[in-house]
Amino acid sequence: MVAPIRRWPATRTRPICRSTALPTAWPASTSTPDVVTALPPRFITGCPLWSEPAWGGQLYTRGSDADERLAQYSRVFGAVEGNTTFYSLPSAARVARWAELLSEDFHFCAKLPREVSHGGRLDADHPALRAFFSRMAPLEQRLGPIWLQLPERVAPDALGILAEFLAGLPADYQYAVEVRHPGFFRKDDAERQLNRLLHGRGVERISFDTRALFASTATDPSTLEAKQRKPRLPVHAIALSQRPSVRFIGGMDRDANWQALAPWLDKCVQWLQAGYQPMLFMHTPDNQMAPQLARDFYHALRERVPALAPMPAWPGEREAAQTPQQAGLF
Structure with missing residues (x-):
């Protein structure tokens, strides 16, 4: 029997950083490391x-x-x-095995099932949602943070429904929301209302950066397919919780990717200085270069913030x- 979903506590207070558009050009860097004080900083990256x-x-x-x-x-x-959880739930045995393999400080950012996010009106009592939390427990x-990826049809006029849905989620977890309707990217009242709603719930807003992908002139099948599937929206760097989250979708050109990533380096330094734990996920069209891109970024960030662990x-x-x-020993 699945336990009933618990409600959020009455108040949740989290620091906020105002949304700012990323600069279009990367300023000249200095060789002096940036100083981050207080607790040792942590930057979380992945694929x-x-x-x-x-x-x-x-x-x-x-x-x-595997x-x-x-x-x-x-x-x-x-x-x-x-x-994987967006499309179907893994078996109970598989989740139990993941729990055995992963360290306690690892973050498995599971997406809520598409039946919940894309199947109609958002409903915190959806059976698929209850099954998700039970299976992933x-x-x-x-x-x-658990991700809610909303389809483009979820527009600003659905903020009331989103608020009701978020209020019904279990309070035991952290959450992040990715919106794709253009109405949330105009720096107007609709966007401010969204940000206030998420911040009030301690929910992060995922920054989705596809500029490098769409700037690419490559014509390989992976790039063309990625351009068809990924949205092309403005990029607003924002922190509404302790873990600002970025999904960077690059192209096949490593140098071009790095040029597009460079502004995020400054932003991540700022977040670390403010006491946040930024999360940045690297994509490329076929994802073969994603780990190297993540490592390059981490090394560059550590040059700026030497207190980061190697x-x-x-x-x-x-x-x-x-x-x-070893071969030479025989």
Whole structure:
């Protein structure tokens, strides 16, 4: 029997950072590290998936199975987009296995089922929602922020429905919302009302940056497919909770991606200085370059914020470096 969904507490107070558009050009950087005080800063980065065959021999060891890939991925990155839960719930045995493999400080950012977000009116009593929380419960503190990805048809006139839905979610978890209707990106009353609603609930608004993808002139099938599937919307860098969240969708050109990523470097430094824990997820059209892009960004950020912990070595690269030495012993 699934326990009834608990309601939010009467008040939730979180710091807020006003929405600001990202600069179109990256200013010249200095060699002086930025100073971050108080508690050691934490920047959380990851990819849209953890199991990609092309990453074998690099991120993870060759011949690794699905469980080994997740374990090795989670030793390097602090989060992953849980896109699988958008389409269907994993088995109870699979979730239990994930809980065994993941460290306690890992963030499994599962998406709410599409039956809930795309199936009609948002309903906090939807059976699929109850099934989701029941199935994912073994992840405990590893679950979240939980993502609600709204379709483009959810417009500003649906804010009342969204408010009612958020009020009905369990208070045990953190949440983040991604909106795609153009009416939420005009820096007007509709956008301000959305931001106030989310901030009042301690819910983050996901920044979705596809500029590098749509600036790409590549004509490979992966890029063309990504352009068809991804929205093209303005980018507003915003923090409504302790974990501002960014999804960066790059192209196939590494240099062009880095040029588009550079403004986020300044923004993440600002967030870290303010005591936030930014989350940034890297995508490329086929995602083969996503881990390297995430690592490049982390290293660049750590040059600015030396107090960040170093990113662990990649198991696949470590294995490759050790193999010739071991072979020479025989």
